[in-house]
Amino acid sequence: MAQASGGVPRKEKAGGTVRADVAAAAPEGGIRRENLRRILTAAEQVFAEQGYGGATTAAIALRAGLPKANVHYYFSTKRDLYRAVLADILKQWLDPLAHVTPDSDPAQALAGYIRAKMRATRDRPVVSKVFAGEIIHGAEEIWGFLTADLKSLVDEKAAVLDGWIAEGRMAPVDTRHFFFFIWAVTQHYADFDAQVRAVLGRKKLTRRDFDTITAEVVRFILRGAGLSLPST
Amino acid sequence: MAQASGGVPRKEKAGGTVRADVAAAAPEGGIRRENLRRILTAAEQVFAEQGYGGATTAAIALRAGLPKANVHYYFSTKRDLYRAVLADILKQWLDPLAHVTPDSDPAQALAGYIRAKMRATRDRPVVSKVFAGEIIHGAEEIWGFLTADLKSLVDEKAAVLDGWIAEGRMAPVDTRHFFFFIWAVTQHYADFDAQVRAVLGRKKLTRRDFDTITAEVVRFILRGAGLSLPST
DNA sequence: GTCTATATGGAGATAGAC
DNA sequence: GTCTATCTCCATATAGAC
Incomplete structure (x- = not known):
């Protein structure tokens, strides 16, 4: 641990628990x-x-x-x-998935979720980066959250998508991995923004850039699930 | 900086350059x-x-x-x-893209690239994590690599894909962002493996898991590009 | 509740015998 | 080239006046 020095905490308890809302x-x-x-x-x-x-x-x-x-x-x-x-951070992490319910239109619901994620990426990239760092380094501190809250939410929403698939309303994908794909792509634009900017040769991504990217991301992911939005 | 203490380097030069091959x-x-x-x-x-x-x-x-x-x-x-x-790390980072050449079959070439990326993810997850950490924290040290080597390689390969699109051999996507999508998804399984394991309820991902995941990833991304592999 | 001044001990780095 | 012993500095954390 960097935790360089410091008089007291000789050994930090690796919690696995995170208290809410100080x-x-x-x-x-x-x-x-x-x-x-x-x-x-x-x-x-x-x-x-x-x-x-x-x-x-x-x-x-x-x-x-x-x-x-x-x-x-x-x-x-x-x-x-x-x-x-x-x-x-965790408080806001699960919210956007509320869009996804059994009776909603698959393309609309998923597009809404993806857009919400991209909005979060644009407005609060630091949140995504802290979360990413924590997971990359083993997620000890939020392991409880991942295995309980997040897992059950994903299980629940994956079941919704499985229902859609059974009804032939979207292509047969592994629905839990499908969520991983969504997270991977959307959070990439927050966590790896330096790489994105470097490759695109842009100093900064504007609001307009984000709108364009969001549309591209939505199109890509929906097509990956055999869906598309009605072109307006 | 954690860099806790240390007698000498009062101020670390932020290089932007990375020497090769010690x-x-x-x-x-x-x-x-x-x-x-x-x-x-x-x-x-x-x-x-x-x-x-x-x-x-x-x-x-x-x-x-x-x-x-x-x-x-x-x-x-x-x-x-x-x-x-x-x-x-950078030495090995660009290699897998060699698969993608104008005269290759789009689906085969991209599938090959994705598989190579997933293999790297499986065999050397730490490489991906160090790279991810560097970019998340601003990529100062590898900025030169990103803006020169990586950018020009992506520009070159994006042009290849644009050619395929012009010939109607794949769906019209933004080709540079398409590479971001590929990286995001494949590297997700290295960088965020803790989250993946937590959500799937698996203690460890086996070689077999990786084969399954790779197939799912390939299918998803290709479908996102309007492609598919001949089912064998 | 706030903040200056300080303790504590570990982190990076080196001297110099082997 | 190697490695023990040691130096220096600074990051965490606290005491205690305000």
Whole structure:
């Protein structure tokens, strides 16, 4: 672990558990709540840019506009803060899948899901990067979330797609892997944006770029599932 | 930067350049070459697991079975070692695209490329993870490679696909993004294997799993390009 | 609740005997 | 070329005045 040094945490407990919602507990408008939000937002960015090991509490404090000791007042260890950031992220991770229900039109529902994912990619790329880093490095901290919450949601939604397939409403694909494909492609534009920009020779991807890309992604994935949208 | 401490490198030059091939320079069978290989292999694994910031030279030395000072003998700084690992990786990164040439059959050529990528994913997942980490965190170290080597290769191969499209041999897709899709999906199974295993409820993906997944990936991507393989 | 000043100990890096 | 012993610095975390 980079975790360079530090007086105390000789051995960090590898939790597997992530507590929810630190910030929401504080009273609205209070200074505590405000500071928690500032710290969490700053931490999210720094963890995304530097990775857990590369991030320093000093950098987080600086970006939050608070003295370093203040960060430790709210989160006693760097790992605690990291867990809080992850908890924050997981809350929003499952939401977009709500679109997918048995009675919806396959192409419309999946397109809606993909668009929601691409919107998240565009608006909050750092979230995706922190999540990606955590998984790449073994997902110890969110293992419980992956094996319980995420797995059961995927099982449920895969069953919906299996129903569509049985009814001949989409091509026969392995539905769980199909979700992997969707995640892989959509999150690629957040996590690997540097590569995308380098290959396209673009300094920055604009909103318009994202609209174009989203349309291309939707078309590609739907075609992969034997679907297409009515051309409007 | 995690880079915790360390007596010397107060400020790390952000290179953008990656020197090639440290190990190959040494004479075959020599102890130098042997040690370089051990260190590079160990470093690759540790960087993949812990990230650059989280990796320590002590951990790398331990895994290489050498004293820490010996690592510094071959690579004066941790960043130097990291660059060498990246250089090692980049060498193999472009190879699989060789399959894609104007006169080949689109479905066969692309399937070959995808299979090669999936094989790399299966056999050397750590390579993919180090590469992913580098890009997620801004790709400073390999920016030159991305904007020069990778970009021109993609431009070249995209032109091949554009030719196929013009001849009506595959569906009209944005060919550069099509490569992004391929990379996203194939590398997903290396980089996000923890998530894949968690959702599938599998402790480990076997060779057989990989064969199945590869077939599914090939089918999906080809269908997305309006192609299919002759069922054998 | 806030923040300056400080402790603590580990991380990268080196000297120098072998 | 190798490796033990050691140096230096800085990142985490805390004490304690405000």
